[in-house]
Amino acid sequence: MTVRVRRTTPRWHTHELRLGTDEVTKRYHDTQAEPAEREWRALVLLQRHAPGLAPRPLRRTPGRHPDLVMSRLPGEPLRGTPVAGPALVALADSVARLLDAVPPAAAAALPERRAGRAEATAQIRQWYARRTPAAREPGVAAVLAEGMRWLERPWPAVAEEAGLEPVLGQGDGNLANFLWDGERVRVVDFEESGRSDRAFELAEITEHVGSWVDPGTAFDAEEFLGLVPLDAGERVRLLECRRLIALVWLLMLTRDDPARPRNPRGTVRAQAARLDALLGQVC
Template sequence: MTLGRCTHDLDIQDDVVVKRYTSWGRGEPGREWAALTLLAEHAPDLAPVPIQAELEAKPPVIVMSRLPGHILRGQHATDEQIAALATALNRLHQIPAHAVESIAPAPWGPAAAVHKTRAWADKQPDLGDDPLVQEAFRAGAAWLASTTPDELMVNPLPPVLGLADGNRANYLWSSGEGRVQLIDWEDSGRNDRAFELGEVCEHISRLDGILDADQLLPHIYLAPAEATRVRDFRRLIALGWFLQLGPNGPATPHNPAGTLHVQAERVLQLLG
């Protein structure tokens, strides 16, 4: 989950990108370098190629290859782009579990999302007087008080390498090659596949352009139990954004007027 924070400066050159971190308290440079190195071995061409790292420098610096294309955020994704995104996610999630185990856990995952979303709900945030918004809050609070969120914190399946950030600005479409590649691995780590898919489906960036999750998920193989977990993670993540969109909420400055009402509709749709 991201709230518009900027942790780096980019120097985009002809063939390479030089990334200088402006903050690194959560180990962002090490996370990104570890992920890019693992991807270069197990899923080449899915992400930038790692070229050089100065992880102990101040500021830390990573040099990586420059990828062609443009981000999927802010546009109406075509059927071809949605299929290519699914192909990229499937490939990412097929990296062997023994390799993924060498990567540190992602800072944003099921337990963090459950605890933070419940904490936001417990604060009774000011969400205004819109009746639909109030209905969504009551339905969401009741769901958060159930046992389902607790069950989501136990992953019955092997972990995957994940971005831990569903921002659609992290997905780069190359029309010439007909593929999607993934960028910005600074929040990445070992994570729950169902959670990662929930993040892709329900990150608030879905409102900046159109990339329909219900078109994406049929391209991704999910066992019935995993499909249920994806549905519940979608509920959790949609609620997390909803609870931050009140008049003084931390997500409000980064989103256009009316986003809270639209997100209330989404929450009620997912909980229905």
């Protein structure tokens, strides 16, 4: 039996899933081959270096809308659930394993993940220059202005990329991409994956709107981060990365269509408060 599921990701792509008993077929609606190539490459690397953590790549078909067939994993998405106790520990363990899995030399050879620092910064500037009415509301506008002032300041030297060990970054921290079976967490959705670093990938998870916006989600970001070992420099970089991603999300959320909102009422103001807290935080 095959079930067809259409899924929309929160950024730029849409794809369709066909769920079989043992296999999942992912059809990419992006007419470019890049998302499929990124996903296939990541799954091949993880099958080699961390088997069982992600779907096993089975086959792919090229074309205008490429298909990728992978093994079907057990478990349910963590998004919309209370991510605490054993589930939180398992999530931290799997994320740490993912970040340690691919040898640095192999990770260094990868193209940079989508929406890395440079791409995110350019997107922020573009969106800020074309602010929507939601971005001009007094409380939101003030936080955005402070965020833009922060964006133009140099990062601390210890937070810069130079000397960081490269990792395979999954590229999409949506908790829906982490499947919990009661014992283990496995990871799916690598179409934005590529070369990254530990701090950026952890910030991607903690600052993704899916980590807090849904009723039923209970995810303590600070507790989660305390379960993943980081050195002092990575902790400084982590705060800067969290600020950057939170600023991206605030501007993205202000662009939501008010006639067809995808998030609960008050989400923009709640995101502004989250960014404001991060801007005031001292590492």
